[in-house]
Amino acid sequence: MVIVEVCIGSDCHSKGAYELVSSLKSLVKKHNFDDEVVIKGAFCLGHCTKAVSVRIDRDQIYSVQPEKAEEFFEECIKKNLELCRI
Numbered sequence: 393m394v395i396v397e398v399c400i401g402s403d404c405h406s407k408g409a410y411e412l413v414s415s416l417k418s419l420v421k422k423h424n425f426d427d428e429v430v431i432k433g434a435f436c437l438g439h440c441t442k443a444v445s446v447r448i449d450r451d452q453i454y455s456v457q458p459e460k461a462e463e464f465f466e467e468c469i470k471k472n473l474e475l476c477r478i
């Protein structure tokens with residue numbers, strides 16, 4: 393199970409955190425990863441200047457623009473899941 397936390401703190405909120413959460417949830421559903429990926433909100437991840445901050449598996453923190461949700465999903469979530477299945 394991959395846990396993707398999208399910061400919903402004030403800086404990230406103002407840069408489109410909710411739009412990003414919504415897009416990522418739609419992509420997870422579209423690709424049938426519901427059993428493998430959880431998208432959830434998180435409080436400030438401490439990288440406010442790089443909003444919107446996204447953390448994967450309580451490790452790496454990424455800076456993701458909401459309009460790049462699909463690119464982020466493909467590169468940082470889907471590819472990793474496919475590698476795990478090999």
Ligand code: FES
Nearest residue numbers: 399401404437440
């Ligand atoms: S408000 Fe998102 S990292 Fe601080």
